[in-house]
Amino acid sequence: MDLAAFVRALPKAELHLHIEGSLEPEMMFALAHRNGVRLPWASVAETRAAYAFTDLQSFLDLYYAGAAVLIHAQDYYDLAFAYFTRAHADGVVHAELFFDPQTHTGRGISIETVLAGLERAGAEAMSRYGISSRLIMCFLRHLSEEEGFATLAQMLPHIGRIHGVGLDSSEKGHPPAKFARLFERCRELRLHVVAHAGEEGPPAYIVEALDLLKAERIDHGVRAADDPALMRRLAHEQVALTVCPLSNVKLCVFDRIEHHNLKQLLDAGLKVTINSDDPAYFGGYIAENYLQSARALGLNAAELKQIARNSLEASFVDAATRAPWLARLDAMSST
């Protein structure tokens, strides 16, 4: 089996995927046309040409502009079902999807509209492909904690429809500490907790996400490598990091994939997973992230299996659901 086929055959979970980040330019233009929304670009080619980012913020500005074409439940369905179709082709058996309610409610779209479309796609992904999925709502950290509380209040009547909360958007200058009370309330509601930390921000933000938000996984977390004590802690506590190699290169966290620290984190015993973040913007879905990491960093089959295993173990499904996936993974040869 060649490497690409091996990577696709690995049963894996995707734990770091912003559904708004799976909006391919073709669909962006189709939805803009369907909904009468004006985009700042004239064509698909011009849009793709604008995907030359210098940092996280330069990406986010464009990403929020693109999300403006999502208006109706059908749009959210089309977006998410297209993602599940690609994920299935990549060997994903389970996906925990991030969505940003504030990106939509801020434009007058109701939470019900967003949830209805995403849920219908999730149900269809299960019946057509056998992929299970969960929804994790993320708070935008460039907004205030008060605005986060208002979003949580809007979500309360629907709270059983989401599985957890996350924290995303502009990291620098918006430490996890800003949201300590909000996340405490979310934990009281028995929601799972994850948070972006250590993508562009310092290792101290990872420590805050763990200690103040009680994050169960860290999204990105690559800057942990700057703090040896934190590295030892992450290895000891086996906190999963949802690493997104192609994202990190596109957003200039690393200058090239050969310089990514994923293997360093893995070798230090951290529970590393590989994910796609915003695949429509960063040049590849999850299998492409595995493949390019394997080629650039020399990951062998046993290491790729370990990364897929980590993703299944770090997902929020119960042990009985996970067991057949792990059995399939264990049955794969490492040679």
Ligand code: ADE
């Ligand atoms: N929202 C979508 N993608 C993101 C990323 N990579 N970091 C922070 N917020 C995001």
Ligand code: ZN
């Ligand atoms: Zn992300």
